[in-house]
Amino acid sequence: MASNASAPADTFPKLLIRNAHLYGARPSMRHKDLGVWQTWTWAEVLEIVRAYAVGLHRLGLKRGETIAIVGGNRPKLYWSVMAAQMLGAVPVPVYADAVAEELSFVLAHAETRFAAIEDQEQIDKIQSVMERLPKLEQMVYDETRGLRDYDHARLRSMSDVIEDGRKALADPAVGAWLDAEVAAGKGSDPSIILYTSGTTGASKGVVLTGERSIKAATDTVKFDKLTEKDVALAYLPLAWVGDHYLNYAQGLVSGFCTACPESPDTAMADLREIGPTFYFAPPRTLEILLTRVMIRMEDAALIKRKLFHYFIGVARRYGEKILNNQPVPLTGRLLYWLGNILVYGPLKNVLGFSRVRVAYTAGEAVGPDLFAFYRSMGLNFKQLYGQTEAFLYVTAQPDGEIYSDTVGPACPNVDIRIAENGEVLFRSPGMFSGYFKDDAKTAEVMTPDGFVKTGDAGFFDEKTGHLKIIDRAKDVGKLNDGTLFPPKYIENKLKFYPNIREVVAIGDKRDFVCVMLNIDLTAVGSWAERHNVVYGSYQELAGHPLVYDMIEKHVAEANRSLAEDKIMAGAQIRRFLILHKELDADDGELTRTQKVRRGFIADRYATLIEALYDGSKEADISTEVTFEDGRKGTISARVKIRDMQVVPVPVMGRAA
Amino acid sequence: MRAPGGPEVAVGDVLLSVENVSLSFGGVKAVSDVSFDIRKGEIRAIIGPNGAGKTSMLNIINGFYHPQQGRINFKGETRARMRPHDAAHGGIARTFQNVALFRGMTALDNIMAGRTLKMHTNFFWQLLRYGPAMTEEVEHRRRVEEIIDFLKIQEIRRTPVGRLPYGLQKRVELGRALAMEPELLLLDEPMAGMNMEEKEDMSRFVLDVNDHYGTTIALIEHDMGVVMDLSDRVVVLDHGIKIADGTPNEVKSNQAVIDAYLGVAH
Numbered sequence: 001m002a003s004n005a006s007a008p009a010d011t012f013p014k015l016l017i018r019n020a021h022l023y024g025a026r027p028s029m030r031h032k033d034l035g036v037w038q039t040w041t042w043a044e045v046l047e048i049v050r051a052y053a054v055g056l057h058r059l060g061l062k063r064g065e066t067i068a069i070v071g072g073n074r075p076k077l078y079w080s081v082m083a084a085q086m087l088g089a090v091p092v093p094v095y096a097d098a099v100a101e102e103l104s105f106v107l108a109h110a111e112t113r114f115a116a117i118e119d120q121e122q123i124d125k126i127q128s129v130m131e132r133l134p135k136l137e138q139m140v141y142d143e144t145r146g147l148r149d150y151d152h153a154r155l156r157s158m159s160d161v162i163e164d165g166r167k168a169l170a171d172p173a174v175g176a177w178l179d180a181e182v183a184a185g186k187g188s189d190p191s192i193i194l195y196t197s198g199t200t201g202a203s204k205g206v207v208l209t210g211e212r213s214i215k216a217a218t219d220t221v222k223f224d225k226l227t228e229k230d231v232a233l234a235y236l237p238l239a240w241v242g243d244h245y246l247n248y249a250q251g252l253v254s255g256f257c258t259a260c261p262e263s264p265d266t267a268m269a270d271l272r273e274i275g276p277t278f279y280f281a282p283p284r285t286l287e288i289l290l291t292r293v294m295i296r297m298e299d300a301a302l303i304k305r306k307l308f309h310y311f312i313g314v315a316r317r318y319g320e321k322i323l324n325n326q327p328v329p330l331t332g333r334l335l336y337w338l339g340n341i342l343v344y345g346p347l348k349n350v351l352g353f354s355r356v357r358v359a360y361t362a363g364e365a366v367g368p369d370l371f372a373f374y375r376s377m378g379l380n381f382k383q384l385y386g387q388t389e390a391f392l393y394v395t396a397q398p399d400g401e402i403y404s405d406t407v408g409p410a411c412p413n414v415d416i417r418i419a420e421n422g423e424v425l426f427r428s429p430g431m432f433s434g435y436f437k438d439d440a441k442t443a444e445v446m447t448p449d450g451f452v453k454t455g456d457a458g459f460f461d462e463k464t465g466h467l468k469i470i471d472r473a474k475d476v477g478k479l480n481d482g483t484l485f486p487p488k489y490i491e492n493k494l495k496f497y498p499n500i501r502e503v504v505a506i507g508d509k510r511d512f513v514c515v516m517l518n519i520d521l522t523a524v525g526s527w528a529e530r531h532n533v534v535y536g537s538y539q540e541l542a543g544h545p546l547v548y549d550m551i552e553k554h555v556a557e558a559n560r561s562l563a564e565d566k567i568m569a570g571a572q573i574r575r576f577l578i579l580h581k582e583l584d585a586d587d588g589e590l591t592r593t594q595k596v597r598r599g600f601i602a603d604r605y606a607t608l609i610e611a612l613y614d615g616s617k618e619a620d621i622s623t624e625v626t627f628e629d630g631r632k633g634t635i636s637a638r639v640k641i642r643d644m645q646v647v648p649v650p651v652m653g654r655a656a
Numbered sequence: 657m658r659a660p661g662g663p664e665v666a667v668g669d670v671l672l673s674v675e676n677v678s679l680s681f682g683g684v685k686a687v688s689d690v691s692f693d694i695r696k697g698e699i700r701a702i703i704g705p706n707g708a709g710k711t712s713m714l715n716i717i718n719g720f721y722h723p724q725q726g727r728i729n730f731k732g733e734t735r736a737r738m739r740p741h742d743a744a745h746g747g748i749a750r751t752f753q754n755v756a757l758f759r760g761m762t763a764l765d766n767i768m769a770g771r772t773l774k775m776h777t778n779f780f781w782q783l784l785r786y787g788p789a790m791t792e793e794v795e796h797r798r799r800v801e802e803i804i805d806f807l808k809i810q811e812i813r814r815t816p817v818g819r820l821p822y823g824l825q826k827r828v829e830l831g832r833a834l835a836m837e838p839e840l841l842l843l844d845e846p847m848a849g850m851n852m853e854e855k856e857d858m859s860r861f862v863l864d865v866n867d868h869y870g871t872t873i874a875l876i877e878h879d880m881g882v883v884m885d886l887s888d889r890v891v892v893l894d895h896g897i898k899i900a901d902g903t904p905n906e907v908k909s910n911q912a913v914i915d916a917y918l919g920v921a922h
Contacts (some may be wrong), residue, residue, distance in 0.1 A: 034801035035813065145806070146864055265811035 010187030012048075013086040013356025015252040017182065020046035023228045023255045029544065031075045032262035032270055042255065045082075048162060050178060052083035055165030056114070059138050059156065063088035063181075065243075066110045066193065070094045070103070070126070071118025073234040073260045076142045076158050080116035081192070085210070086178070088185050092193045092205070093239035095592045096122065096351065097585075100630055102203075102592075104129035106195050110205060110436065111135050114157070119143035123150070128630075167371050187211025193436050194241050203434030206241075206388045216391050216430025219412045223396065224278070224358045228255030231355075235267040240593065242363070245392040246280050271352030279359040283366040284594055289351060290373060291498040295526045311339035312373075319344075319376025324400055344377045352378055360384050360396070363593060365469065365488060367496035368404040375402065381631045383407045385469060389445065389452050390414075391430030395467045406466035416467065417451060423473045424458045425451040454536035457486075475598065483570035485513065487598065491569060493558040498523040500554060502583050502590075504601050505573075506609055512574040514612040515555070516605065518582050519547060539637055540577045547640055551578060555644055559596035572646045577613050577619075579605075580637035586626045608639060617641060639647040668696035670729075671840060671872050677726030679712055679896075686712040687723070690898045692824070692891045699866050699873045701887035701904075703880075705837065705916055707862065708893040710876045711753060714842050718750055731839075744773055749838035751829045754846045755875075758819035763828045766817055767803055770835025771796045803831045806868070807861060823854040830861065834869070843875040847882055855879065856909040859886055884908065892915065892916070 009015045021027070024043035031038050040048070061067060066618040067084045069091050073162070078332050092110040094103055096118065097305035103125055107115070114133050117123055123141060130136070140156045141147065142376040147155065162203065168174050193209035220226075227326040234247040251258045256278065261270040281289075297308050318332040328336075361371070362384045374381045385395040385407035397408035410416045414428040427450055445453045447518050457473040470476060473485040479485050490513060491503040501520040507513035519542055527550070528535060559572040585588040589601055602609060604623060611619030622636030669858055671828045674691035679686045687709045709827050715721040719738040727734050730746060732764065738746075749770070757766050774796065775782075781789035804810055807827050817828055826846060833841055846862065847855045859882055865871050877883045883890060885906040890908055892900040894916040900907050907913055 034798065034805055035810075036801075145868065146860075148867065262810045263808065269811070269814075 001120070010214060011085065011182075011185040011189070012082065012214070012249075012252055013182045013185060013193060015214065016042075016046055016049060016082060016086075019147050019228075019252065019255050026228055028251075028255075029075045029078065029587065030257060030259040030274070031264070032260075032273075035068040035262075037259075037273070043080065049079050049082045049086060050175075051165035051166065051169055052079055052158070053086040053160045053181075054168050054174060054178060055141075055161035055163075056083055057087055058164060058168060059114070059161065061087055061089050061114050061138075063184075064090070065114070066090045066092050066112045067114040067116060068092050068094055068112040069106050069238065070096065070122045071116075071142065071265055072096045073236075073238055073243070073303065074118060074142055074618075075260055077116060077484065078117060078234075078260075080140075080256070081248065084116075085185070085191060086182055088181065088189060089404055090190045090193055092195070093244070094195070095237050095239045098235075098592065099586060099626070100125045100129045102133045106203065106205075107136060109345070110193060110195075113137045115139045117141045120146040120150075123147065123155070163326050185210070187214070189336045190433070192243060192244065194239065194388050202442060204438060206432045207434055207436050208391050208430070212430050212433070213245075213391055214253060214478065215413075216428065217245065219429060220393055220396070221250055221414060222255045225400070226250060226254040226256055226278060226358070228257075230254065230256035230277045230357070231259060231274060232256060232280075233259045233261065233267070233271050233274050233276045233352075235264070236280070236282075237260050237592070241386075241388040241392050242280060246278070246360075249391075250278075268352070269640065272350065273352075275352060275355040277355050277357045279353070279356045281359070281361055282363040282593070283361055283370065283552040284364070284375060286361060286366070286370055287495070287498075290370060291523050293351075293522060294498055295523060296529070298526065306603070308343055311335075311343040312376075314339050315344060315376035316372065320372060320380060320402075323378060323380065324402065340378065342371070343459075345500070348377060348379065353377075358382070360405075362386065363597070365492050367492055368403060369496055371404040383459060386465060387454060389432045389454075390426060390428050391432065394424075394428060394454070397466070401464070401466070403461075403464060403466060404470050406461055406464060408466050413428065415451070415468050418459060419453070421473065422457040422459065422470075422476075424454045424456050424467065424469070426454060427451045434586050479507055480509065480511050480572065481570065485571050490515070490558075490573070491596075493561055494554060496656065497554045499527070499546060499550060502596060504583075504596055504598060506602070506612065507571065510613060513571050514575045514577075515573050515607060515613075516577050516579050516601075517551065518579055519551065519583070520541075524550075538582060539580045539635070542580060543637070543640060548578065551576070552642055552644070559647050560643060569647075572640070573644055574643055574646060575643055577608060577612065577641045579608075579641050580621065580639055581623065581625065581635050584625070587624075611639075612641060669879070670694070671696045671731065673729045674713075674717070674735035675727045675729065677716060677723045677728065679709075679716060679721055679723045687716065687893075687896045689726070690893065690896070691726075692898065692901055694872060694874055695889075696818055696872055697866070697870060698888040699862070699875065700892065701878050701883045701890045702874060703878075703883055703890055703907075704893035707895070708916075709896040710893055712757050712896075714750065714844055714874070714876060714919065717743075717840075718748050718842055730824050744836065747837075747839035749833040749836040749840075750842035751833050751844060751846060752827070753848065755822070755825045757817045757829055757832070760816055763809060763817055763820070763824075763831070764800065764804070764813045766828055767831040768802050768833050771800065773836060774813075791856055794903065796847055799837075800835055801832075803834050806816060806834075806864070809833050823850050823858075826858065827861070828864075830858075834865065834871075837869075838871060841873045842870050842875060845878065846877050847877060847879055855882060861887055882891065 008453055009018050019042040025041055027039045027042045027047045028042040067089050069077055069080050073454050084091045094106050117139055138154055140158050140161050142158050144157055171400040187210050187488055190207045191213055193205045193207050195205050206291045232247050236243045245256045259274045261267040297305055318328050318336045321328045356379055359379055359381045382397040382402055386392040386394045393411045395408045396411050413503045417425045419425055431452055448547055455473055456469050457476050458467055461468050471488040475487055477485045485507040487505040490505040494500050494503045500517055502518040504516045521538055555573050555576050564570050585592055606620050608621050618640045620638050622634055625633050625635055670693045675691050677690050678688045702709050702713055716723050719740045777789040777792050809827055817825055847858050866873055889905055890907045892913050899912040900910040
């Protein structure tokens with residue numbers, strides 16, 4: 001293949017060719033199929049992607065056109081991205097769990113003529129909104145089951161497309177043509193369009209170019225010393241910037257191996273089998289894992305339970321210090337060493353973290369205790385801050401400089417500036433070139449000198465020089481008496497309790513702070529079982545007086561912790577209620593990345609919020625819910641409200 | 657899915673026919689003088705009110721009960737009685753109304769158990785796990801993994817089935833029946849006790865089994881919606897007597913069936 005290996009590759013297809021030369025025999029992709037891990041080397045992947053690209057071209061895909069990628073983390077979908085890029089076409093990944101509405105919005109907005117689709121379920125979804133997608137012409141699918149009786153005028157299986165391309169490639173002229181196509185690809189061309197999760201309204205298409213993406217990924221690969229010997233498990237949504245960056249871009253830049261889980265439900269077991277060295281988990285996943293571990297320990301035999309809790313205590317005292325190379329007494333080191341043999345090692349093995357060298361968490365503020373738990377086990381978890389528009393990284397914590405309440409200093413080659421209103425602005429090598437078909441919005445978020453407005457409020461910590469993010473800039477509010485009210489900060493205090501799944505704090509332009517929360521059905525359900533509390537549904541359990549008592553204790557503790565902080569003491573929680581249904585992305589209450597959409601919730605639960613402030617003891621509510629297949633139903637309930645004692649603000653200078 | 661309102665799927669020759677079968681337990685007549693047939697490749701439903709003799713009929717078909725009168729013709733062989741293992745060897749597999757799995761074993765092992773009849777190496781080779789036994793085991797395991805993939809139960813492969821929720825246990829049981837690669841699959845209330853979503857999943861699996869493996873299926877089901885959507889032909893029993901037989905639409909408008917289900921005004 002004629003490629004000039006000397007010039008730095010500025011598109012992903014060029015990187016793929018480089019990797020096939022450099023790491024030809026090393027694994028590029030793994031996927032568990034029929035219970036056995038299958039492996040493809042970089043050389044094999046290049047061969048498949050070339051054939052696939054020719055196949056797609058023969059179906060009519062041309063340079064500059066878009067192709068939707070719909071489905072989970074499967075090799076063939078990653079290869080669809082590569083093959084499209086090889087032709088100069090622009091892949092547009094879509095969240096696999098998006099409902100038909102969202103799917104049709106993205107496909108229509110991106111004007112896709114082609115779609116690469118995982119399976120029948122996704123095809124059914126697309127066909128249900130076909131009349132809104134007049135441009136969609138061809139669909140290629142990975143999983144054949146159930147599709148035999150479908151009209152195949154616009155459907156092809158990926159294997160057939162690849163096979164077709166392979167036959168065509170037997171003609172050397174076709175190979176030469178493809179090489180020319182790759183060479184014709186410019187670094188400044190759009191490489192992918194990622195639609196934002198829509199935390200703030202309708203999702204926007206973020207256009208990223210190959211050159212900038214690769215530059216950004218090269219910087220972080222160097223920063224974390226990633227090499228072709230590393231392994232990552234791709235289990236987060238394909239359409240999310242994190243997956244595209246951490247696995248796809250960094251994988252191609254460093255040549256490491258990306259493993260795809262057998263099915264979304266087996267990710268945890270697959271994690272254990274693969275033993276990744278580079279790992280990313282959003283705080284929510286870490287929470288779920290911790291909750292699961294704690295529940296299982298509650299059910300363990302007495303001696304195991306005692307042993308676990310004792311050594312977790314040891315780890316809390318010494319673990320992080322050891323990880324940060326700080327002085328630790330000899331007994332501490334000895335105890336930690338023993339704990340590692342008895343508890344931490346086996347625990348890490350069960351969780352699949354035995355080989356983890358670099359791990360990140362991001363997406364939301366992480367509870368300090370939660371973060372400390374994993375780090376005290378000896379896992380090098382770090383925080384990063386970023387967004388789709390930056391192609392992920394804005395800041396990241398370097399090894400040894402880890403604090404749970406900061407997100408680290410600016411990444412290499414990234415400039416950060418804090419605007420007057422506290423908003424964080426950045427300029428980075430990987431930043432986007434604009435929103436797809438929306439110049440007005442692009443102009444809105446760019447400053448004249450080329451910085452991007454993140455929409456997050458933050459400041460640089462004086463002690464460490466790291467950036468601290470408090471909340472979304474527009475979410476930070478004030479109580480009527482002028483007390484600062486950052487809702488996320490309060491919510492996170494409560495969310496650390498395993499019994500609490502989701503919290504919405506209300507207080508902006510109000511007299512005091514109230515919260516609405518979701519209990520965690522796994523944790524509280526297991527508690528209910530042990531305490532002989534009988535319940536038939538989430539709704540029933542959430543309204544149980546004993547559950548209210550338990551949550552009340554947590555809220556009281558959170559209030560005590562808020563009272564310790566002088567600025568926050570006025571923002572203690574006066575009243576709370578437990579919502580009668582779980583907040584759900586299908587109902588629009590959470591984003592696809594599981595972030596709370598506060599504005600939407602405020603409208604939807606207006607009657608409950610009113611009741612929180614008018615002193616009622618309970619309130620009636622009825623809400624519409626959307627099922628996964630798009631049908632709608634209604635849930636109505638009477639929700640109880642509890643009043644809370646407020647810790648008096650301590651007099652200055654005296655310990656509380 | 658069947659094309660709505662379109663012609664019924666073409667079905668082949670008669671695979672199994674029941675002729676004038678009667679079965680009684682002491683003085684109780686469970687089944688009296690019932691005849692019907694099951695054709696190759698179809699989904700055949702047996703419905704009826706409680707105590708109509710549906711499960712007895714399935715038990716007769718797979719040789720667990722021996723009818724006092726009548727004959728059963730399976731794949732051209734007519735017989736008055738046979739034993740369950742003959743039925744199994746002949747290519748009839750079934751699931752049960754109450755899940756009958758090995759509760760302490762994993763889902764994988766349970767489905768593997770369905771391959772027992774297909775294993776040919778002798779006990780001693782298998783003890784050694786060497787040579788032909790190993791080759792055979794790998795082949796069986798591959799088949800079982802295909803079924804696990806087909807039923808989408810990868811995440812519970814290693815979970816003891818006793819710990820699984822009911823809906824998944826039913827799916828594992830279907831997997832075990834499929835592992836026998838049956839020609840005729842008997843499903844005794846595959847959707848009993850399931851919620852709407854689980855029913856939809858299971859219906860999809862039943863259709864996929866029929867479509868993908870070409871397996872003939874006879875099923876007992878109470879949910880009329882499911883029966884009407886799934887089956888090609890329906891036979892209706894009431895008090896051990898056949899009162900109707902035909903396509904779902906024919907049966908639905910049959911007066912005798914309506915009376916049996918809704919009761920007759922006196």
